[in-house]
Amino acid sequence: MTAAPAPAPDTTAAAATGPLSGAATAVAAQRWSRRAGRARRATVAVLIWVASLTAAGAACEAAARLAPSGFVPPPSMVAAWIRATWLTGPPHHLYLNEDLLHHLGASVGRMLTGWTAAVILGISLGILLGRSPVARDFVNPLVQFGRSVPPVVLIPVYYLLFPDATIRHVVLIVTGAIWPVLLNTITGVRGIDPALLDTVRVLKVGPVRRLGGVLLPAAAPTILTGLRISLAIALLLTVVSEMFGATEGLGYALLDAQQHFDTTAMWAWIVPIAVLGNLGHAALNGLSRAGLARHGHPDPHQLER
Amino acid sequence: MLTLDTLAHTYRSRDRRRDHLALDGVKLTMSAGEMVCLVGPSGCGKTTLLRAVAGLLRPTGGTITLDGQPVTGVPDGVAMIAQNYANTLLPWRTTTANIAFGLRPQHLPRAERRERVAAALAAVGLADAGHKHPWQLSGGMQQRVAIARAIACRPRLLLADEPFASVDAQTRADLEDLLLRVQREHHMTVLLVTHDIDEAVYLGHRVAVLGPPPSSIIADLPIDLPADRDQISTRENPQFVALRTEVARLIRTSGQEATTRNAAAPQRTGA
Numbered sequence: 001m002t003a004a005p006a007p008a009p010d011t012t013a014a015a016a017t018g019p020l021s022g023a024a025t026a027v028a029a030q031r032w033s034r035r036a037g038r039a040r041r042a043t044v045a046v047l048i049w050v051a052s053l054t055a056a057g058a059a060c061e062a063a064a065r066l067a068p069s070g071f072v073p074p075p076s077m078v079a080a081w082i083r084a085t086w087l088t089g090p091p092h093h094l095y096l097n098e099d100l101l102h103h104l105g106a107s108v109g110r111m112l113t114g115w116t117a118a119v120i121l122g123i124s125l126g127i128l129l130g131r132s133p134v135a136r137d138f139v140n141p142l143v144q145f146g147r148s149v150p151p152v153v154l155i156p157v158y159y160l161l162f163p164d165a166t167i168r169h170v171v172l173i174v175t176g177a178i179w180p181v182l183l184n185t186i187t188g189v190r191g192i193d194p195a196l197l198d199t200v201r202v203l204k205v206g207p208v209r210r211l212g213g214v215l216l217p218a219a220a221p222t223i224l225t226g227l228r229i230s231l232a233i234a235l236l237l238t239v240v241s242e243m244f245g246a247t248e249g250l251g252y253a254l255l256d257a258q259q260h261f262d263t264t265a266m267w268a269w270i271v272p273i274a275v276l277g278n279l280g281h282a283a284l285n286g287l288s289r290a291g292l293a294r295h296g297h298p299d300p301h302q303l304e305r
Numbered sequence: 306m307l308t309l310d311t312l313a314h315t316y317r318s319r320d321r322r323r324d325h326l327a328l329d330g331v332k333l334t335m336s337a338g339e340m341v342c343l344v345g346p347s348g349c350g351k352t353t354l355l356r357a358v359a360g361l362l363r364p365t366g367g368t369i370t371l372d373g374q375p376v377t378g379v380p381d382g383v384a385m386i387a388q389n390y391a392n393t394l395l396p397w398r399t400t401t402a403n404i405a406f407g408l409r410p411q412h413l414p415r416a417e418r419r420e421r422v423a424a425a426l427a428a429v430g431l432a433d434a435g436h437k438h439p440w441q442l443s444g445g446m447q448q449r450v451a452i453a454r455a456i457a458c459r460p461r462l463l464l465a466d467e468p469f470a471s472v473d474a475q476t477r478a479d480l481e482d483l484l485l486r487v488q489r490e491h492h493m494t495v496l497l498v499t500h501d502i503d504e505a506v507y508l509g510h511r512v513a514v515l516g517p518p519p520s521s522i523i524a525d526l527p528i529d530l531p532a533d534r535d536q537i538s539t540r541e542n543p544q545f546v547a548l549r550t551e552v553a554r555l556i557r558t559s560g561q562e563a564t565t566r567n568a569a570a571p572q573r574t575g576a
Contacts, residue, residue, distance in 0.1 A: 193389060193392035193393070195387040195388070195389050195392055195393050196392055196393045196395075198356070198359070198361055198385065198387065199385055199387060199393040201361060201379055202359050202360075202361070202379055202383055202384065202385045202464075203384070203406070203407040203410060203458070204379060204381065204410040204411075205406070205407075205409070205410055206410065209409070209410075213395075213406070214395065217395070217397050218395070294396070294397040295396045295397060295440075296396045296438055296439070296440025296441070
């Protein structure tokens with residue numbers, strides 16, 4: 001937000017004895033150079049990112065060729081497999097083939113359904129617990145217990161409880177992904193200055209606007225951090241859950257390839273999972289930064305990436 | 306317009322013996338257009354009293370009456386300015402939007418709302434800062450936004466809780482004069498809490514002194530200084546000096562009495 005159209009500082013105003021356009025040009029030039037600086041930094045960051053990935057890929061390629069193993073194909077072979085198998089679809093499917101889209105769609109659908117449910121439940125419950133000390137006292141032991149249970153241990157339990165595979169996957173995702181949202185919402189709501197809540201009450205702001213206009217936006221930066229963590233958990237649980245009793249999804253396809261000793265395909269299935277994780281992380285990171293910038297955080301770009 | 310009658314408040318604790326009797330038998334009457342400053346030692350229940358008047362806290366004893374109506378919840382037409390003003394502004398809204406936020410519940414027509422926001426901004430000298438966010442402003446300017454938000458509501462009663470306690474001395478003097486001017490222009494009724502005796506005498510039409518807890522009002526002094534106050538000449542006025550000395554002495558003696566009383570009966574507890 002540093003690029004906000006700040007009024008010219010006093011020195012500029014004092015110097016503007018000549019034609020006005022001179023001062024305006026100076027300000028514009030300053031703004032341009034600031035923008036150029038940011039663009040340069042972004043370019044360098046992307047170059048470093050590409051260089052780092054290329055170096056790692058080259059190292060793997062060299063290792064796989066120098067010490068050949070049936071289980072670890074060179075990355076170029078996996079890339080060739082991906083091109084020959086998946087990139088065969090029509091243009092309106094982004095050139096992706098039916099098989100990949102089918103499993104990808106199943107996984108993304110489950111992940112987003114479970115994550116969205118976890119977010120809605122977590123935020124609602126979090127606001128309730130954040131605002132009510134009594135409710136917090138009662139529920140806190142349960143929360144502490146629940147979040148300490150690794151969600152994957154529930155897979156055998158859910159296997160018995162939910163015969164429908166999709167419901168089972170989604171419930172598992174919700175069970176694991178709800179905790180960071182819940183705990184961060186509680187922290188965010190409790191961190192709001194009581195003086196702000198007093199002021200808002202005295203202004204006679206109604207409960208709906210108090211929730212949507214004060215509580216949620218004030219806690220938003222903290223809640224967004226919770227959303228980011230919970231999305232990573234949602235992806236993890238999607239893939240793991242699909243390895244048990246599923247007939248579709250990225251986790252199923254990955255395990256299926258391994259069980260058919262198709263090691264190249266097995267490695268290839270890791271790629272869409274990684275891309276999915278990175279996309280989700282990047283999207284929520286952007287959202288987090290935008291949120292912090294709105295709150296006047298001095299430098300939201302310093303966030304861990 | 307505002308009457309506090311034998312107001313008392315006890316903060317209950319789980320251990321009954323640790324109950325804290327903050328206020329006991331507070332009596333205070335304010336008429337419309339009056340600025341009353343409430344001073345007292347720290348921890349004497351100044352903020353408790355203010356929150357009770359704002360309807361944010363239900364006192365355990367006594368009554369509060371505002372314009373003939375007993376205060377049981379947050380009353381209409383009250384505005385509050387807090388000490389930690391920076392935390393009471395919404396950082397994601399611009400200055401204009403922050404002030405307008407307080408007007409929405411009053412269901413005014415849009416044009417009237419806009420006009421009131423502009424007038425309030427002009428009154429605090431921030432006419433050009435409407436598009437900025439609170440974090441782009443200095444501490445003194447943020448407090449002016451908080452004042453503007455309060456006066457835009459045209460409150461019948463303005464409550465201020467140590468409003469200038471966390472700004473530097475020069476800004477503080479400016480804001481004191483700003484409040485005096487706004488109070489007179491809008492003929493506002495103001496109840497201002499402060500721990501600064503000079504500030505209380507400088508601003509108030511009356512100064513009410515709260516004793517140490519369990520607090521009651523131990524003195525209610527009219528301030529007969531000229532209505533036009535000036536940071537330099539008013540403060541060197543012998544009458545001002547005499548008044549501030551009197552208030553300071555009242556606070557000190559009440560504190561000493563409380564200490565000897567407590568020393569004589571160390572087991573003494575509030576309730």
